[in-house]
Structures are given as structure tokens and as C-alpha cells.
Amino acid sequence: MTKQKKDTMRKLGILAGNGVLPTVLIEQCQKEGRPFFVLALKGHAEEDLLPKNIPIKWVRLGSAGKMYRLLKSNNVNDLVMIGGVRRPSLSEIFPDFYGWKLICKIGLKKHGDDGLLRRIVQEIEHLGFFVRGIHEFLPELLAPEGVLTKVKPSSVDIEDISRGCYIAKLLGLGDVGQSVIVQQGLVLSVEGIEGTKALIERTVQLRRKGKGGVLVKTAKPMQDTRVDLPTIGTETVKSVAQAGLKGIAVEVGKVLIPNVADVIAKANQLNIFVIGVNTNTFIPPILHERLNVLTGVGCRKNNQKSDKRKGR
Numbered sequence: 153m154t155k156q157k158k159d160t161m162r163k164l165g166i167l168a169g170n171g172v173l174p175t176v177l178i179e180q181c182q183k184e185g186r187p188f189f190v191l192a193l194k195g196h197a198e199e200d201l202l203p204k205n206i207p208i209k210w211v212r213l214g215s216a217g218k219m220y221r222l223l224k225s226n227n228v229n230d231l232v233m234i235g236g237v238r239r240p241s242l243s244e245i246f247p248d249f250y251g252w253k254l255i256c257k258i259g260l261k262k263h264g265d266d267g268l269l270r271r272i273v274q275e276i277e278h279l280g281f282f283v284r285g286i287h288e289f290l291p292e293l294l295a296p297e298g299v300l301t302k303v304k305p306s307s308v309d310i311e312d313i314s315r316g317c318y319i320a321k322l323l324g325l326g327d328v329g330q331s332v333i334v335q336q337g338l339v340l341s342v343e344g345i346e347g348t349k350a351l352i353e354r355t356v357q358l359r360r361k362g363k364g365g366v367l368v369k370t371a372k373p374m375q376d377t378r379v380d381l382p383t384i385g386t387e388t389v390k391s392v393a394q395a396g397l398k399g400i401a402v403e404v405g406k407v408l409i410p411n412v413a414d415v416i417a418k419a420n421q422l423n424i425f426v427i428g429v430n431t432n433t434f435i436p437p438i439l440h441e442r443l444n445v446l447t448g449v450g451c452r453k454n455n456q457k458s459d460k461r462k463g464r
Contacts, residue, residue: 163187165228165281167219168197168208169235171383172410173286173293175201177234180289189226191219196237213237220279231281232289233273233379236347273376285378286408293412295428297404300416303425305399309366311337313401316368317431318439324372325443330382333397335365348384352391365397370431371406373443383408386418389426399425 164181166188168174174190174197181188190208192199202208211219223231273283287294299305305313312334319332319339329343333355340358343351352367359365369382384402392400400419402409407428409415419426435443 161187162229163189163227164284165223165226165231166190167231167233168192168202169233169237170196170198170201171235172201172385173383173408174235175203176293176410177232177286177289178203178206189223189228191222193235193237197235223281229282230284231276232284232286234286236383273379283378285381287377287381293408293410294405295402295407295409297428297430300412300426300428301399301419301424303399303420303423305366305401305425305427308336308364309398309425312364312366313368313427313429314434314436315339316366316401317370317403317429317434318436318443320368320370321373321431321435321443324370324375327372327374330372331367331369333365333367335360335397336362340365348388349391352388352395352397355397356395359396363398365395366399366401367392367397368401369407370403375406377406381406381408383410384415384426385410386414389415389418389422389424393422393424397424399427401427401429404428404430 164186166174166177166181168190174192178188178190180186190202190206192202192208192210194210194212196213197210209222211222276283315337316332316334316339319334319342320330323329323332323342329351331343331348331351333340333342333351338360340360341351341355346354348367348369355365367388369384371377371382375381382402384400384407388400415426
């Protein structure tokens with residue numbers, strides 16, 4: 153039996169939030185003949201979007217003990233956490249006993265979304281599960297490089313995208329958000345807890361006169377790419393067009409585009425551009441150096457050089 157065949161025999165647990173991505177993964181498992189088990193999060197996963205012909209167990213976000221028992225009793229080996237999950241208040245979680253132990257251990261208020269997810273992943277792996285990313289099963293969902301649409305960004309748009317990439321990465325360092333909107337060199341708005349759609353809607357009142365305006369979406373610099381990768385879809389395209397913006401720029405290989413053909417068709421219909429950008433080349437070198445220092449990359453390189461000089 154080949155390694156690939158062995159891999160497809162491992163039972164996959166799908167922890168489903170909102171959006172279409174859980175269904176896309178379920179359909180891929182069915183196509184490959186991969187065994188799977190679905191846990192849908194109450195208040196987050198959308199029943200209308202999930203397949204009707206498969207068994208699904210619905211669980212509360214705080215019922216960690218129940219989740220563990222269900223995954224173990226269904227012989228799950230690997231686990232994918234996919235789909236949007238709005239960060240709830242403690243009163244909304246209503247944790248069970250194991251959930252309370254987990255909350256006390258990791259501390260909900262100590263972390264931003266990305267930091268919290270990293271701690272949750274660590275705890276899941278301590279329990280014996282192997283956390284995997286949806287891109288391992290569906291690499292074609294990751295944004296490709298280049299202009300994907302008939303409309304192409306202008307030179308002004310490219311400058312806005314460059315600035316947006318840098319600002320988005322700075323935001324990510326603080327574990328704040330993944331998206332910014334830039335017009336004519338001005339950062340109109342940045343994403344907080346409200347999400348991309350609300351970000352776009354409140355930017356309508358902030359737009360300057362004249363053309364322009366780009367939504368830029370990137371992954372956070374320290375992000376665990378197995379969980380919570382940023383995503384755009386046809387609804388994002390519609391919102392951008394309604395807000396009067398010119399286009400969308402997403403980070404290559406770090407942003408998910410489910411149903412990419414539909415996204416491109418909708419963007420062409422609404423006359424906006426979608427472009428996949430490599431932030432390494434779009435962010436000016438001097439700004440990249442600043443990011444490296446902030447992320448500790450520069451410090452690690454200097455330490456390595458120092459160690460070599462000392463003969464370590």
C-alpha cells in the first residue's frame with residue numbers, strides 16, 4: 153500500500169464553522185473515498201450549506217469534553233478546523249467540565265484570535281489528534297499569483313496594494329486583523345473583530361472622491377496556516393463592488409478562494425479586479441526589513457552570524 157493510499161485511509165474529523173468550505177472538504181472526501189466524521193458548531197455552521205445525506209453531530213463551542221468523546225468513539229485520526237467561527241463571549245460558550253479546564257489552562261483573554269487558535273491546536277495535538285489544513289487536501293483553493301480577471305489594476309492600484317500589504321502584515325503582528333482598504337495611498341480602514349464584510353460596509357462613508365480603493369487581504373506573519381486562513385468568495389466581490397472599490401488583492405498561497413471560477417466570473421461581471429500578490433515582492437525592501445525585525449527574523453539571522461563568528 154502506498155503512502156498516499158495509507159493517508160486516504162486515515163479517518164478525517166471535520167470541525168465545521170460557517171461558509172461553504174466545510175461542504176467543499178466533505179465533497180472532496182467523498183470523491184476520494186476518504187472516511188470522515190463531521191462535528192458542526194452550533195451557532196456557527198450553517199445547516200442549509202451542509203450536505204443532507206451524511207450524519208452530522210452538532211456540538212456547542214464550549215463542549216470540549218463531548219467533542220473529544222465523539223472524535224475518539226468515531227476513530228478519528230486527523231482533524232481539520234474549517235469555516236468561520238465568530239469569537240464568542242465567555243457566557244456564550246457555556247463550557248462543559250473539560251471546556252472549563254481548557255479555558256483556565258489557555259486563558260481566553262490572554263490571546264488574540266491567532267494566538268488563541270495556536271494554543272487550541274496545541275491542546276488538540278496533546279490529546280493525540282493530528283491537526284491538518286484544508287490546503288493539504290485541496291491545494292487548488294489557495295490563491296494563485298497574478299491577475300485573475302479581465303480588469304487589471306492600474307499603477308495607482310499597485311501602489312495601494314503595496315501599502316496595503318505592509319499595513320496588513322503590521323496588523324497581523326499585533327494579531328488584530330487580516331484585511332485593510334487603501335485608496336490613493338490612504339489607509340481608509342483596517343479589520344478588527346467585525347470581519348471583512350463589515351469592514352467594507354463601513355468604508356463606504358470613508359472613501360475619497362475619485363477612483364480607486366483596494367481591499368488587501370493577507371495572512372498574519374506568525375499564522376498557523378493549518379487553521380483560520382483568510383478567505384474571499386463571491387460575497388466579498390459583491391461587497392467590494394457595492395462599496396465602489398476597484399478590486400481585491402490577496403496573498404499568494406495564503407488566502408483561500410473557494411469556487412474560484414465563480415469568484416472570477418462575478419468579478420468580471422461587476423468590473424473589478426482580483427489579483428494574487430507575493431508580499432515578498434510587493435512590500436518595498438526597507439519595509440520588509442522592518443517587518444523582519446518586528447517578527448524576530450532579523451534577530452535570528454544576526455544571532456546565526458554571531459554564532460558562526462564565534463565558531464559555534
